Amino acid sequence: MTLVSTGELARQLHVSVRTLRYYDQIGLVPPSRKDENGKRFYSEDDILRLEKILLLKSLSLSLEDSKKILSEKSTHAIVTAHKAVLEQQRAEIEQSILQTTSLIHTIELEGTIDWKALLTLVVNQEKERDWQSYFSEEEHQILAEQLPKLENDDLTTKKWMNLLKRIELCVQTGETPQSEIAQLIVDDIEILSHETFNGDEELMEKFWEVRKSKEKSEELGLYPIDERILIFLDQAIVYADKVMESG
Helix, strand or coil, X not given: CCCEEHHHHHHHHCCCHHHHHHHHHCCCCCCCEECCCCCEEECXXXXXXHHHHHHHHHCCCCHHHHHHHHCCCCHHHHHHHHHHHHHHHHHHHHHHHHHHHHHHHHHHHHCCXXXXXXXXXXXXXXXXXXXXXXXXXXXXXXXXXXXXCCCCCCHHHHHHHHHHHHHHHHHHHCCCCCCHHHHHHHHHHHHHHHHHXXXXXXXXXXXXXXXXXXXXXXXXXXXCCCHHHHHHHHHHHHHHHHHHHHC
């Protein structure tokens, strides 16, 4: 029977000598023979067992579970449980990606991190939202599917973000709600709102009434829009309605 030393096995399988000693200490991969000086020697079966351990480790299985699998104890149950753990880890990673995307979009909208607004948004995301206080079940379903979300990178979200930034620029540069630029923004909002709400003007009006309320927006976990933007937009819409009526 051919035996290899700890050093030779470590080089062969690209593991450390310390790892091999530890696996021996916990009874995971004990060597077939030790000489009087304590030097370890591994057989082909030992090497195969170690290769299996390394394979299971690459699948993120714990050493304890790997040991159970090699002992052929509840192999299916252990691997199934491990799959569930991986799926949970994947869900957590996906949630982290969504939150990071929200952070990126917040920075794009604000130009910096508004920690107060961001913390409010995160806290509200963890709360149960009482949409039924303002919308029917059917309306809520439409809104859940259609409303832009900061955690998404879709075209609709980008369009709404650009509109908010354009209104912010109007406020910063002193444009009036009656200006041509402001009225073009109102036209764009009407077009985008029609897309977002599937042409349901009643639902659109109901949503915007809720959206203009800081308290209600926070309650529903919606992105906190600067009050100056809401006021500017409201005045621009009122002016557009007056022009339409007079025309």
